[in-house]
Amino acid sequence: MSYEDLTYEVKDRVATLTLNRPDKLNAWTGAMEKSVKKAMAAAVADDDVRVIVITGAGRGFCAGADMNLLQSIKAETWEDRELATAAREEKFDFSSGLGPDVSPHYGGRFGYLMQVKKPIIAAINGPAAGLGLVFALYADMRFAGSEAKFTTAFANRGLIAEHGISWLLPHLVGPAHSLDLLMSGRKVMADEAARMGLVNKVFPQETFMTNVMDYAKVLSETVSPRSMAVMKAQIWKALFQNFNDALEVGDSEMQKSFGSADFKEGVAHFVEKRVANFTGR
Structure with a gap:
């Protein structure tokens, strides 16, 4: 291009x-x-x-x-x-x-x-x-x-x-x-x-x-792309929210993250003491 x-x-x-x-x-x-x-x-x-x-x-x-x-x-x-x-x-x-x-x-x-x-x-x-x-x-x-x-x-x-x-x-x-x-x-x-x-x-x-x-x-190498995407949206959104609204979004997004592949990998690479292989999913 x-x-x-x-x-x-x-x-x-x-x-x-x-x-x-x-x-x-x-x-x-x-x-x-x-x-x-x-x-x-x-x-x-x-x-x-x-x-x-x-x-x-x-x-x-x-x-x-x-x-x-x-x-x-x-x-x-x-x-x-x-x-x-x-x-x-x-x-x-x-x-x-x-x-x-x-x-x-x-x-x-x-x-x-x-x-x-x-x-x-x-x-x-x-x-x-x-x-x-x-x-x-x-x-x-x-x-x-x-x-x-x-x-x-x-x-x-x-x-x-x-x-x-x-x-x-x-x-x-x-x-x-x-x-x-x-x-x-x-x-x-x-x-x-x-x-x-x-x-x-x-x-x-x-x-x-x-x-x-x-x-x-x-x-690019050590953290979850999915986590970065969600946190970026949280921060820019929070500038238009009160604390309780931001807290509610955080709780909801935390629940979603538990079901993600990146969460599973985040725990696994820490326990196994190896380099992370995040996929952003």
């Missing part, structure tokens, strides 16, 4: 999606958006893939929307712009039937990522700005290289908190940090991003992708 402005590779049960416009710091295009969605669907359908990593080619993660596209936007034709139509053109069913249904809660251009049953790791190797930062927030986890930097940039362009960042960002870093990042548009380096909770962990730049892939391999 071919992809425009993106490369796709599967190795060691990890699918790596690389935004591929290094000469433009991987600035986002309509073609890139379609390719990312198509590649995510391919990764979901591939039983050999258990973890998805998305990163950027060259020295950047994503510099935001391509400026040529921003310059062409007119208020009266906003919904017909290239990036908006790209989001609507690619249609895939990402529902898995594992865990609670999160589809009613996450719409828009990137909400489908919450439905993807496999863990998505954003490997932020360099600058992540504007739309590039928003996209990274839809990942389940974010790791940053020590030279990575972050900026919302919207206020500097006369724009607002777009594409769900006004909800995602406060859930990660709180309202005060969110307003600081959004209103000032200032650049935040990796270590500060980690302190405020914007990223999970910072790895040294020279070993960054090796460290990310080592973590991805832990997920």
Whole structure:
């Protein structure tokens, strides 16, 4: 399968999606958006893939929307712009039937990522700005290289908190940090991003992708794919539940897990002191 402005590779049960416009710091295009969605669907359908990593080619993660596209936007034709139509053109069913249904809660251009049953790791190797930062927030986890930097940039362009960042960002870093990042548009380096909770962990730049892939391999080789799918859905659903609702879902899903092949294997490999052979079933 071919992809425009993106490369796709599967190795060691990890699918790596690389935004591929290094000469433009991987600035986002309509073609890139379609390719990312198509590649995510391919990764979901591939039983050999258990973890998805998305990163950027060259020295950047994503510099935001391509400026040529921003310059062409007119208020009266906003919904017909290239990036908006790209989001609507690619249609895939990402529902898995594992865990609670999160589809009613996450719409828009990137909400489908919450439905993807496999863990998505954003490997932020360099600058992540504007739309590039928003996209990274839809990942389940974010790791940053020590030279990575972050900026919302919207206020500097006369724009607002777009594409769900006004909800995602406060859930990660709180309202005060969110307003600081959004209103000032200032650049935040990796270590500060980690302190405020914007990223999970910072790895040294020279070993960054090796460290990310080592973590991805832990997920792909040592834990149940079924468990990860259910837990991902539980967490994203719980943000719209009270405690008792989340507890009820947990009890129900626990009962279902007792009948799964992965539960039987989880007990067996521990008792037999051998490497696990999970199937995701």
